[in-house]
Amino acid sequence: MAELSKNDEREATPNVSEVDVVDAHSETEAVAAVEAPVDRGEPILQIRGLKKHFPLTQGILFKRQVGAVKAVDGVSFDLYQGETLGIVGESGCGKSTVAKLLMNLEQATAGEIFYKGQDITRLSGRALKAVRRNIQMVFQDPYTSLNPRMTVGDIIGEPFDIHPEVAPKGDRRRKVQELLDVVGLNPEYVNRYPHQFSGGQRQRIGIARGLALNPEVIICDEPVSALDVSVQAQVINLMEKLQDEFDLSYIFIAHDLSIVRHISDRVGVMYLGKVVEIGSDEQIYDHPTHPYTQALLSAVPQPDPEAREHRERIILTGDVPSPANPPSGCSFRTRCWKAEARCAEETPLLAVPQRFQGGDTPANHESACHFAEEKDVVHAA
Numbered sequence: 001m002a003e004l005s006k007n008d009e010r011e012a013t014p015n016v017s018e019v020d021v022v023d024a025h026s027e028t029e030a031v032a033a034v035e036a037p038v039d040r041g042e043p044i045l046q047i048r049g050l051k052k053h054f055p056l057t058q059g060i061l062f063k064r065q066v067g068a069v070k071a072v073d074g075v076s077f078d079l080y081q082g083e084t085l086g087i088v089g090e091s092g093c094g095k096s097t098v099a100k101l102l103m104n105l106e107q108a109t110a111g112e113i114f115y116k117g118q119d120i121t122r123l124s125g126r127a128l129k130a131v132r133r134n135i136q137m138v139f140q141d142p143y144t145s146l147n148p149r150m151t152v153g154d155i156i157g158e159p160f161d162i163h164p165e166v167a168p169k170g171d172r173r174r175k176v177q178e179l180l181d182v183v184g185l186n187p188e189y190v191n192r193y194p195h196q197f198s199g200g201q202r203q204r205i206g207i208a209r210g211l212a213l214n215p216e217v218i219i220c221d222e223p224v225s226a227l228d229v230s231v232q233a234q235v236i237n238l239m240e241k242l243q244d245e246f247d248l249s250y251i252f253i254a255h256d257l258s259i260v261r262h263i264s265d266r267v268g269v270m271y272l273g274k275v276v277e278i279g280s281d282e283q284i285y286d287h288p289t290h291p292y293t294q295a296l297l298s299a300v301p302q303p304d305p306e307a308r309e310h311r312e313r314i315i316l317t318g319d320v321p322s323p324a325n326p327p328s329g330c331s332f333r334t335r336c337w338k339a340e341a342r343c344a345e346e347t348p349l350l351a352v353p354q355r356f357q358g359g360d361t362p363a364n365h366e367s368a369c370h371f372a373e374e375k376d377v378v379h380a381a
């Protein structure tokens with residue numbers, strides 16, 4: 001992956017949040033969706049039919065459930081060793097809930113998460129602790145995710161309290177200093193407090209903490225969104241360097257389509273708790289077949305005036321439906337310009353559309369739309 005320059009970054013900031021998304025799958029659909037691409041080896045993570053429904057309750061003394069917020073509603077995808085899978089989608093589509101489910105910070109309502117073939121939703125105690133060591137997280141906000149009363153050394157070394165086998169007591173300071181060095185911070189800063197660092201440096205501390213237990217997978221939930229544009233590129237470049245050095249697999253969640261394209265090998269687009277389209281960065285950005293993805297891409301600000309002039313801006317109308325009451329059939333249908341009667345009756349599967357199956361075309365990737373077709377939209381910068 002090429003280095004992202006500060007200029008790239010400046011052109012790369014545009015966001016997705018004004019647009020909406022689509023999608024839908026049942027558990028059966030979800031399974032159909034996961035036909036592993038060739039030549040990537042075995043997936044390190046396999047997510048199948050993952051759901052998280054938060055109960056909606058009524059009453060003060062006697063609470064009763066009156067519904068559920070379907071934050072994640074049947075998500076399936078694979079993560080391969082050493083790759084970066086980007087996940088994009090507007091606010092509230094369930095990205096962070098997926099991250100929390102993968103980290104076991106939330107318990108799944110249904111579905112499975114296989115780590116090297118083992119379903120971690122069914123593990124507990126020591127077995128779960130052993131697996132969890134291999135899956136770590138980097139959070140969005142380096143200001144609130146670091147305890148202001150702890151020194152950097154204590155913050156980075158805290159995971160060793162739970163896994164002392166990684167760094168025995170006498171060896172911790174050296175190990176923490178090594179981690180500071182790895183993320184480009186002065187090892188002498190070990191006794192400083194978070195407020196003595198800039199935003200970018202704090203995110204480096206967050207990354208060092210994420211690396212402490214030598215994980216194989218890092219879930220990054222908007223890791224650069226809270227940073228100044230000028231600092232985002234440095235942190236992204238660091239993450240790419242660390243990926244090569246430690247053979248890490250990343251799930252990279254973000255709003256910013258350009259940054260996601262830069263760092264990702266494959267990209268999944270989410271709408272209302274579901275993945276609506278997934279494929280390589282080229283397939284998703286240059287050959288999207290789902291109307292929601294096409295709308296998202298058409299909304300990316302275009303720095304090139306000529307391209308700007310020729311682009312087709314797809315304006316979606318209507319509000320994003322509530323995840324407590326998603327539309328029947330395709331959940332994007334209330335905002336989709338291509339919707340037909342079938343879209344209200346039949347939930348589209350996340351699968352390679354029949355007409356593209358086996359074809360030597362970049363449209364040959366998974367898309368949850370009955371009428372999936374390529375559309376020439378303006379590409380992200």
Ligand SMILES: Nc1ncnc2c1ncn2[C@@H]1O[C@H](COP(=O)(O)OP(=O)(O)OP(=O)(O)O)[C@@H](O)[C@H]1O
Pocket residue numbers: 054069070071089090091092093094095096097098323
């Ligand atoms: N603990 C909870 N209880 C009830 N509803 C929740 C809870 N956590 C999240 N939700 C709801 O689930 C949906 C998905 O939330 P989530 O935070 O996963 O979205 P997101 O894609 O990460 O959004 P953003 O881009 O704003 O971070 C939202 O409608 C949210 O209000």
Ligand code: SF4
Pocket residue numbers: 022023290291292330331332333334336337338339340343348368369370371372
């Ligand atoms: S055409 Fe139908 S199935 Fe496809 S995204 Fe639009 S509403 Fe959904």
Ligand SMILES: [Mg+2]
Pocket residue numbers: 095096097221
């Ligand atoms: Mg979030």
